[in-house]
Amino acid sequence: MRVLVTGGAGFIGSHVVAALTAAGHESVVLDALLPSAHPGATAPEVPGARLVVGDVRDREAVAGALAGVDAVCHQAAMVGLGKDFADAPLYVGCNDLGTAVLLAEMAAAGVRDLVLAGSMVVYGEGRYDCPRHGTVRPGPRAEAGLRAGSFEPHCPDCGAELVPGLVSEDAPADPRNVYAATKLAQEHLAAAWARATGGRAVSLRYHNVYGPGMPRDTPYAGVASFFRSALARGEAPRVYEDGRQRRDFVHVRDVAAADVVALEAVRERRPASFTAYNTGSGEPHTIGEMATALAAAHGGPEPVVTGEYRLGDVRHVTADSRRLREELGWRPGVGFAEGMAEFARAGLRGAGAAQVEGAAPQPVGAEAP
Numbered sequence: 001m002r003v004l005v006t007g008g009a010g011f012i013g014s015h016v017v018a019a020l021t022a023a024g025h026e027s028v029v030l031d032a033l034l035p036s037a038h039p040g041a042t043a044p045e046v047p048g049a050r051l052v053v054g055d056v057r058d059r060e061a062v063a064g065a066l067a068g069v070d071a072v073c074h075q076a077a078m079v080g081l082g083k084d085f086a087d088a089p090l091y092v093g094c095n096d097l098g099t100a101v102l103l104a105e106m107a108a109a110g111v112r113d114l115v116l117a118g119s120m121v122v123y124g125e126g127r128y129d130c131p132r133h134g135t136v137r138p139g140p141r142a143e144a145g146l147r148a149g150s151f152e153p154h155c156p157d158c159g160a161e162l163v164p165g166l167v168s169e170d171a172p173a174d175p176r177n178v179y180a181a182t183k184l185a186q187e188h189l190a191a192a193w194a195r196a197t198g199g200r201a202v203s204l205r206y207h208n209v210y211g212p213g214m215p216r217d218t219p220y221a222g223v224a225s226f227f228r229s230a231l232a233r234g235e236a237p238r239v240y241e242d243g244r245q246r247r248d249f250v251h252v253r254d255v256a257a258a259d260v261v262a263l264e265a266v267r268e269r270r271p272a273s274f275t276a277y278n279t280g281s282g283e284p285h286t287i288g289e290m291a292t293a294l295a296a297a298h299g300g301p302e303p304v305v306t307g308e309y310r311l312g313d314v315r316h317v318t319a320d321s322r323r324l325r326e327e328l329g330w331r332p333g334v335g336f337a338e339g340m341a342e343f344a345r346a347g348l349r350g351a352g353a354a355q356v357e358g359a360a361p362q363p364v365g366a367e368a369p
């Protein structure tokens with residue numbers, strides 16, 4: 001099949017293209033090569049695909065890239081938390097207006113199959129159980145508590161300590177920042193498109209993706225890249241809070257494989273359907289464990305736990321990815337120790353540009369993807 005991979009020059013998209021090629025499919029890439037994702041870089045190579053430099057918000061560029069395409073794998077998005085709220089229009093433009101334009105052009109071109117790069121950020125805080133009240137939904141953590149070093153969310157009814165659990169796809173959405181809101185809106189748009197056109201849509205809600213080709217530490221990057229960039233500068237990874245925040249770190253090659261199985265399966269779905277799948281390794285780890293594993297594989301320096309925090313970060317969120325395993329037969333293949341050892345030595349995208357610009361070390365947060 002021929003697949004349009006939007007954002008195919010990016011971190012995950014380029015691995016999706018490689019996996020599609022390996023599975024005998026053809027890819028066309030539409031990517032605007034955003035400076036935030038490709039700092040100071042010359043046009044990247046996307047081996048195995050035709051690269052169309054263009055924006056998903058541009059109807060003509062999208063229509064041209066869709067010619068002869070059987071399915072779309074929509075990876076293009078602004079990622080990360082951004083600098084501040086002033087970035088909101090850019091996030092909403094790229095992620096939601098861009099998705100709307102893409103879906104409208106798919107409708108016009110009769111392309112009915114979509115796999116969307118979703119995200120665990122749609123859930124906000126993960127699942128928690130109170131010993132007395134069962135499953136509860138703690139709100140955002142108050143700054144006073146964070147300042148005092150009290151990082152765990154408490155039961156909203158009785159204040160008891162909560163036990164974190166695995167979030168399933170049926171958990172209610174609770175986006176906590178602009179990026180999260182745009183990722184949720186992408187899903188709603190995809191579901192509305194499917195209903196209106198008889199299309200079939202799958203959203204893979206990726207957990208924290210890491211691996212070779214991850215962008216360097218910009219305000220738009222994830223925590224693994226901050227740690228990896230610090231180590232490359234010979235500095236200790238700075239771990240926020242107490243380092244016990246739980247996440248699910250899933251390797252980028254496993255995510256790319258999930259995209260391929262989803263693209264192959266989506267056309268068998270019933271028309272006018274939308275299904276979300278958590279996409280995680282199923283092996284939760286703490287942010288501190290990740291910093292330690294990366295530092296050890298890199299040969300030091302040891303991470304420092306700073307007690308700093310960022311408002312809007314969630315404490316724990318870990319996925320239950322059973323649905324993806326059971327319905328699509330996907331299995332993650334890269335274990336935590338093995339993946340982190342490889343990542344500690346792998347190149348980061350745009351790493352050279354950091355030195356040229358003399359970029360200051362960025363704060364290390366624990367943002368969900």
Ligand SMILES: NC(=O)c1ccc[n+]([C@@H]2O[C@H](COP(=O)([O-])OP(=O)(O)OC[C@H]3O[C@@H](n4cnc5c(N)ncnc54)[C@H](O)[C@@H]3O)[C@@H](O)[C@H]2O)c1
Binds near residue numbers: 008011
């Ligand atoms: N990295 C993670 O941990 C993670 C986790 C959950 C979800 N996701 C999602 O996965 C997808 C890929 O993320 P990534 O980590 O590879 O990021 P990335 O920044 O490396 O790649 C995104 C690509 O999209 C392109 N792009 C952005 N806006 C565009 C636009 N308007 N038109 C055309 N191209 C545009 C960028 O130039 C870039 O090449 C995104 O949708 C992101 O929300 C990523």
Ligand SMILES: [Zn+2]
Binds near residue numbers: 130131132133156158
């Ligand atoms: Zn309680």
